[in-house]
Amino acid sequence: MMSITNLQDQYDVVVVGAGPGGMAAALAALRTGVDSVLMVDREVEPGGILNQCIHNGFGLHHFGEELTGPEYAQRFLTDLLDHHIDIATDCYVLDVTPDRLVTLMSPSVGVRQVLAGAVVLAMGARERTRGAIRIPGRRPSGVMTAGLAQKFVNQMGLLPGRRAVILGSGDIGLIMARRMTLEGVEVPGVFEIMPHANGLTRNIVQCLHDFDIPLHLSTTVVEIHGRDRVEKVTVAPVDERLQPDLSRARTIKCDTLLASIGLIPENELSQKLGLRIDPTTAGPVVSSTMETSRDGVFAAGNVVHIHDLVDFVSQEALLAGENAARYVTGRRPPADNIKLNAGTNVASVVPHTISSDREHTVYLRVRHPLEKSWLRLGEVYEKRLRYVVPAEMVSLKVRPRFLEHFHGDSLTIDIVPRDEPGREEM
Amino acid sequence: MSTDNDLQTTQYLCIGCPLGCRLEVDEDPAGDIVEIRGFSCRKGKTFAEREHTDPRRMITTTVGVTGGLWARLPVHATEEMPKHQMWDVIDLLRTVSVTAPVAMGDVVVAGILGSEVDVVASRDMPAADPAA
Numbered sequence: 001m002m003s004i005t006n007l008q009d010q011y012d013v014v015v016v017g018a019g020p021g022g023m024a025a026a027l028a029a030l031r032t033g034v035d036s037v038l039m040v041d042r043e044v045e046p047g048g049i050l051n052q053c054i055h056n057g058f059g060l061h062h063f064g065e066e067l068t069g070p071e072y073a074q075r076f077l078t079d080l081l082d083h084h085i086d087i088a089t090d091c092y093v094l095d096v097t098p099d100r101l102v103t104l105m106s107p108s109v110g111v112r113q114v115l116a117g118a119v120v121l122a123m124g125a126r127e128r129t130r131g132a133i134r135i136p137g138r139r140p141s142g143v144m145t146a147g148l149a150q151k152f153v154n155q156m157g158l159l160p161g162r163r164a165v166i167l168g169s170g171d172i173g174l175i176m177a178r179r180m181t182l183e184g185v186e187v188p189g190v191f192e193i194m195p196h197a198n199g200l201t202r203n204i205v206q207c208l209h210d211f212d213i214p215l216h217l218s219t220t221v222v223e224i225h226g227r228d229r230v231e232k233v234t235v236a237p238v239d240e241r242l243q244p245d246l247s248r249a250r251t252i253k254c255d256t257l258l259a260s261i262g263l264i265p266e267n268e269l270s271q272k273l274g275l276r277i278d279p280t281t282a283g284p285v286v287s288s289t290m291e292t293s294r295d296g297v298f299a300a301g302n303v304v305h306i307h308d309l310v311d312f313v314s315q316e317a318l319l320a321g322e323n324a325a326r327y328v329t330g331r332r333p334p335a336d337n338i339k340l341n342a343g344t345n346v347a348s349v350v351p352h353t354i355s356s357d358r359e360h361t362v363y364l365r366v367r368h369p370l371e372k373s374w375l376r377l378g379e380v381y382e383k384r385l386r387y388v389v390p391a392e393m394v395s396l397k398v399r400p401r402f403l404e405h406f407h408g409d410s411l412t413i414d415i416v417p418r419d420e421p422g423r424e425e426m
Numbered sequence: 427m428s429t430d431n432d433l434q435t436t437q438y439l440c441i442g443c444p445l446g447c448r449l450e451v452d453e454d455p456a457g458d459i460v461e462i463r464g465f466s467c468r469k470g471k472t473f474a475e476r477e478h479t480d481p482r483r484m485i486t487t488t489v490g491v492t493g494g495l496w497a498r499l500p501v502h503a504t505e506e507m508p509k510h511q512m513w514d515v516i517d518l519l520r521t522v523s524v525t526a527p528v529a530m531g532d533v534v535v536a537g538i539l540g541s542e543v544d545v546v547a548s549r550d551m552p553a554a555d556p557a558a
Binding site: 044045051054055056066068069070071073074153154155156157158182200201202204205206209210371386387389391392 | 438439440441442443444445446483484486487488490495496497498500502509512516530548549550
């Protein structure tokens with residue numbers, strides 16, 4: 001569709017990935033005043049995962065209205081095509097060197113190298129598979145990730161099976177429970193190993209309750225049966241240590257098992273590049289300009305840390321694209337002077353450093369759910385929160401005035417319980 | 427005056443935020459809401475009222491498309507529709523097929539089920555590359 005044959009040898013900015021992150025980064029780079037941008041994607045068209053997310057609920061923050069995934073993608077693409085941009089689809093990025101020599105491969109151009117003034121990594125994430133959680137049993141067909149099933153059903157017009165058990169209560173799993181039901185597939189249940197659902201309440205109600213699909217918490221799949229095709233799965237409740245109680249196991253007939261058990265940032269290129277990786281996010285360590293540990297290599301979106309809203313991916317990627325263009329045109333902002341540390345109830349924080357001269361948005365994820373709590377940035381700022389859950393990323397605008405009287409070089413950000421005086425024991 | 431025994435209680439899960447408040451709506455035999463409980467903000471009360479009296483959903487699905495880049499075209503209703511009409515809309519759309527190219531916003535079914543609501547394409551669907 002957009003496979004190009006007239007690739008240049010050199011670009012101001014090369015963006016790896018044309019999903020929501022890549023599109024926003026490319027757009028911001030062009031708006032910030034670079035002349036040549038190349039965006040590369042291995043799929044046949046730009047848009048990334050949004051193209052298969054046909055449900056609505058996207059764009060409330062970014063566009064101020066609720067859009068379907070394809071609409072959200074097309075809005076960004078339309079804006080992009082107003083500029084001069086080269087888009088290479090059906091094209092793999094095989095390698096990026098520290099000197100920003102990018103090796104590409106596609107049927108239309110073969111293997112080519114292009115030199116980039118700056119690179120934005122926006123490869124997104126991929127789904128965890130059955131192998132990642134080691135479910136015992138045979139290896140029949142019919143076991144796949146929820147996102148793959150989503151592509152089959154929503155784009156290719158293929159049904160993965162007739163009776164599908166869903167493992168994991170992440171949003172993709174919940175959305176697919178509804179989607180499969182609407183397509184005439186029976187969904188006997190969604191099984192979640194944790195004692196709480198991982199998806200949004202809205203999806204619990206509109207994807208499960210609306211269709212009387214049961215959600216079994218603290219329960220997991222312990223065996224897959226069937227030689228050529230899945231015939232049934234064994235499920236069992238788990239204890240507080242997440243160990244299954246096999247004495248209470250039962251089997252469920254099904255021909256399909258969809259796994260919705262989390263996403264992994266796709267960082268093979270980042271690792272080859274030798275970028276510093278944060279073990280808590282599994283993504284590159286980034287500065288407040290979304291620059292990685294390599295000069296002129298930026299990153300944004302799910303490749304940096306897993307987001308729950310595409311709107312925040314776009315915001316982060318606009319920042320990365322703008323700063324990639326600033327890098328190329330010699331207009332870099334002052335370097336960061338404050339390191340951010342995650343407190344005891346914070347699982348991850350992005351970016352990893354900030355600077356005291358301008359405003360930043362800091363994203364964090366808590367370890368444990370809390371109702372009334374304090375969000376604390378060192379001793380310079382605190383804010384009351386009504387609730388926090390691990391499934392919902394928390395964002396904080398850090399303003400220069402918070403840091404007016406701060407002269408240290410690191411700050412710890414944490415979310416701690418807020419005990420109300422006189423509150424009764426629960 | 428009705429006694430408590432005449433009241434019918436329905437439970438809802440609030441979708442306003444991750445707190446997921448468990449809401450209860452009491453209805454008297456005349457079908458009027460007597461009391462709403464369990465909410466912790468105004469949003470929750472409004473949600474319970476709406477969900478009890480006129481639940482609506484945004485319907486999104488796909489229709490067939492011939493000669494397109496993909497086999498299915500994502501579509502959506504232009505407004506939320508009554509929840510009880512969802513299956514009728516889905517069953518009708520299952521029989522619909524269009525021909526590429528299609529532009530985002532193109533009306534696929536006008537005034538579905540005799541309503542004022544159109545079902546429109548959620549994206550452009552270019553024709554498949556004949557060389558491919």
